Amino acid sequence: MSSDTLTHILELARWAPSGDNTQPWRFEIVNDKQIRVYGNDTREHILYDYDGHPSHIAHGALLETMRIAASGFALASQWTISSPNDDRNPIYDVRFESNPTMVRDPLFNSIEVRTVQRRPMRTSPLTNHQRKALTDAAGTNFSVELFESLDDRIRIAKLLWHSAKIRLICPEAYPVHKDIIEWRARYSKDRIPEQAVGVDPATARLMEWVMESWERVNFFNRYLMGTVAPRIQLDLLPAICCAAHLLVKPKHKPAELIDWVNLGVTVQRIWLTATREGLHLQPQMTPIIFRWYARAGRHFSKEPGLFDLALKLASNFERLVQSPQNEDFGFFARVGISQQPKSRSIRQDLASLMKA
Ligand SMILES: Cc1cc2nc3c(=O)[nH]c(=O)nc-3n(C[C@H](O)[C@H](O)[C@H](O)COP(=O)(O)O)c2cc1C
Numbered sequence: 369m370s371s372d373t374l375t376h377i378l379e380l381a382r383w384a385p386s387g388d389n390t391q392p393w394r395f396e397i398v399n400d401k402q403i404r405v406y407g408n409d410t411r412e413h414i415l416y417d418y419d420g421h422p423s424h425i426a427h428g429a430l431l432e433t434m435r436i437a438a439s440g441f442a443l444a445s446q447w448t449i450s451s452p453n454d455d456r457n458p459i460y461d462v463r464f465e466s467n468p469t470m471v472r473d474p475l476f477n478s479i480e481v482r483t484v485q486r487r488p489m490r491t492s493p494l495t496n497h498q499r500k501a502l503t504d505a506a507g508t509n510f511s512v513e514l515f516e517s518l519d520d521r522i523r524i525a526k527l528l529w530h531s532a533k534i535r536l537i538c539p540e541a542y543p544v545h546k547d548i549i550e551w552r553a554r555y556s557k558d559r560i561p562e563q564a565v566g567v568d569p570a571t572a573r574l575m576e577w578v579m580e581s582w583e584r585v586n587f588f589n590r591y592l593m594g595t596v597a598p599r600i601q602l603d604l605l606p607a608i609c610c611a612a613h614l615l616v617k618p619k620h621k622p623a624e625l626i627d628w629v630n631l632g633v634t635v636q637r638i639w640l641t642a643t644r645e646g647l648h649l650q651p652q653m654t655p656i657i658f659r660w661y662a663r664a665g666r667h668f669s670k671e672p673g674l675f676d677l678a679l680k681l682a683s684n685f686e687r688l689v690q691s692p693q694n695e696d697f698g699f700f701a702r703v704g705i706s707q708q709p710k711s712r713s714i715r716q717d718l719a720s721l722m723k724a
Contacts, residue, residue: 371400373441374464375718378403380437380479382715384636386426387416387653388548389560389713393430394723398461404450405430405460406723415540415668418660420455421628422653425699427458428632429639434462436640439473442466455625478643483712485648486566486602488609489704491518498645502614502703505641509619510634510698513689516612523688524702525607527681531655532603534677536595538669542582551576554711563711567601606650610704614638614649615689618698631698642703651701655685659697 374397386392387410396404407427409420417423431447438445444467451459493516494502506512515524535541551572553561562572578584578594588594607613616635622628642649661668662678669675686693715721 377437381434384430384433387422392423396723403462407458424628425632428629429636432633432636436473436475440476442470475640478640482643488605489706494611501641505638511617513615514612521608524613525604528603528607532599555714610702613702616699618696635699647703648706649701649703656697656700
């Protein structure tokens, strides 16, 4: 095996998803059998990166993508965490072993095609085959629950509507939203391009103008029902227009970094499986994240009342999916059939992702 092969593997692995396309990783090719991944998280400036866990999930997605990519070069691979006590800057070592009998992973072809779909999808129901593929992809340590009926989708649409309100009126979330959208773009290397956000061009222009300052956002929200148009387009309609919502639950309470990374491994297997099954997927993590804050008793905003809204959201979520308060939720998404999105996040070049 040569370092060229490892470069090919990294070229594929960098297509792994990460929250807001942050790509919280840098790579080093240590030798022709080993890659080191330097992870980071964004908890200090991104409200949604609750204790870094969404970044840890992305790390897991990256490591699983690397494993699947390696199988295409007849390489078996294994990763270990080399810095178990540092979940802010975790280091992962991935070792590769040549294995001529290795069969290419059936998810290999989905690595580059997989992309998030934020627009409404068809409501055609899942086939039994798709249902089984998605639930099997959860493996033994996680479970997948599917919510498919129109009634369930409407109830989830209402949940997302309330979650979006918190998101849009929370001053601490504003800088995140302002930074992550690349306006007037179809592709973005390090953010989300406007056209992949899921709003129509007129709403996009209005959002761009309003999001120039928090004062404008606040004024619009208070007096002009500014959260209504984006919430209809980004939350309500997509939640109804899909085949199913999918909730991933860990069977054991995540306690350490490795548990969150393993959740990410599973999330990527589910997402790539959805792609292979001809489905698209959109994570909808904000209700999960606000529930994490609420159930941990953590006040995430200086705005009075938002914590109580998050508590109410958590109870509604639990009632909807019939789970007790102390049950853990790991990942929430909707799936369905749609055309391949015309706009997507792309990635930083490999050269920029190599450790300096
Ligand atoms: C842990 C995690 C959380 C995410 N949360 C959301 C979300 O709440 N809403 C959303 O639209 N996309 C979400 N995404 C999707 C990312 O924004 C997307 O993967 C990234 O921008 C790269 O785009 P791509 O998946 O099309 O390659 C999430 C992805 C990950 C890995």
